[in-house]
Amino acid sequence: MFERFTEAARNVVKGAVTYAERVDADSVTEEHLLLALLDLEGTRSAVAFAALGITDRRASVESALAEARRRGGLTRADADALAGIGIDVTEIVSKIEAAHGPGALAGDRKPKRRWSGHLPFTRPAKGTLEQSLRVALGRGDRHIGDEHLLLALAARPGVVADVLAEHGATYGALERALPGSGEGGVKAS
Template identity: 75%
Template sequence: MFERFTKNARSTVKGAVAHAERADADGVTEEHLLLALLDLDAGPSAAALTALGVDGRRASVEAALAEARRRGGLTRADTDALADLGIDVTEIVAKVEATHGAGALAGGRKAVRPRSRRRPFTRPAKDVLERSLRVALGRGDRHIGDEHLLLALAARPGVVADVLADHGATYAALAEALPTGSGAARPS
């Protein structure tokens, strides 16, 4: 599948690995893919994120992702469902952090890993890569570009899609901001 990726899509995947390494994460996540997409200076995803005003709000995106990590990765839907049951996630996080320190639910403990071993992609990140192929085919493209990765992130329920939506980049808004598939573009 990687041979169908455009130069920007490959750059995004490599950038996600670099973000995971800088964060000393055990694996490459959807969050790392989003951060790598935000790093792109050109291409369809950069144009769409600029058109929707997301590119200028990177600090806000990073803060929202950090807050979600602080909550143990719970989505807005998760916290709303728990609130309906009378469980206040904010209160629980505060109590856990009071006992175990700030960011205790963020999963800061690292497994011992040989230095030469590459970080694996998490199952959700692999799902995004697989979904990007379906998005590309659905749009009539014979390549997988950075725009397909962005749409796949927005389509998959979870923290990253919530953060994108909170910043005005819902799947529908992104699909409208991106050019329609031509089928003719080739990987570079």
Template identity: 65%
Template sequence: MFERFTKSAREVVEGAVGHAGRTQAPAITEDHLLLSLLDREGTRAASVLAALGVDRRREALEEALAQTRRRGGVSRADAEALAGLGIDVAEIVARVEDVHGNGALATGRGPRRWRPAGRRPFTRGAKGVLERSLRAAVARGDRHIGDEHILLALTIGPGVVADVLAEHGASWADVERVLAADGEGRAKAS
């Protein structure tokens, strides 16, 4: 599959590895793939994120990711829905953290496994994103996998990153709409 990745898509994966290394994360996650995409300039994914205004809200995205992870993966929308049922997620998190310490519910934690020095594995979710990027490319009729397909895969998948992107105006439909408009513009220009 990696032979179909464009240079830009490979750089996103390498950037995710770099983000994981800088934060000493035990594995490369979907968060790292998103942060790597946000670092990019001059690519299709970067232009989509700029068109949606997501590139200007990086700090807000990072904070939303951290808060959602702290709540054990419960998105803001889910927390609001639970509040409608009388369940206060913030209170539950506070009580659990009082007993077990800050970040006790944070997702992505767990026992550290032995790994060869210098190598971080990809989480199941990050592997899923890379697999979905192939499906996104095939669905769009593309013969390569670019960083825009990784972005689409992040919005398609279940999980924290997709929820946070949607909360910040980058749902799958939004990304697909911008890519379609960009594709029409490219077709008219040629």
């Protein structure tokens, strides 16, 4: 599959690993893929981000990702669902942080390196890479570009897709904002 990746898509994967290493994460996540995508310039995904105003709101995106980490990876929909049955996630997070320190639910641990010395990708991050192939095939492309990775992140349920949607970057909006995109892209899940 990786032989189909464009240079920009490969740079996203390398950038995600760099982000994970920089924060001493124990694995590479979808969040790291998104942050690496936000670093690209002059690519199809960069054009889509600029068209939707995401580029100018990077700090807000990073803040929303940090808040989700603070909630232990719960999406806003998860927190709202729990609130619907009387569970206040904010209160729980505050009590846990009071007892165990800030970021106690963020999962910040020492990295667990594999024997190869490389950080593993989480199951959702691997799923995003696989989804990017399905997106590319659905769009009739023979390569996997940064735009396919971006669409895959938006198509997969979870914190990253929620944060993108909160910032106006739903799958449909991204697909329309991509240069040269016509209707008929496929949202495969």
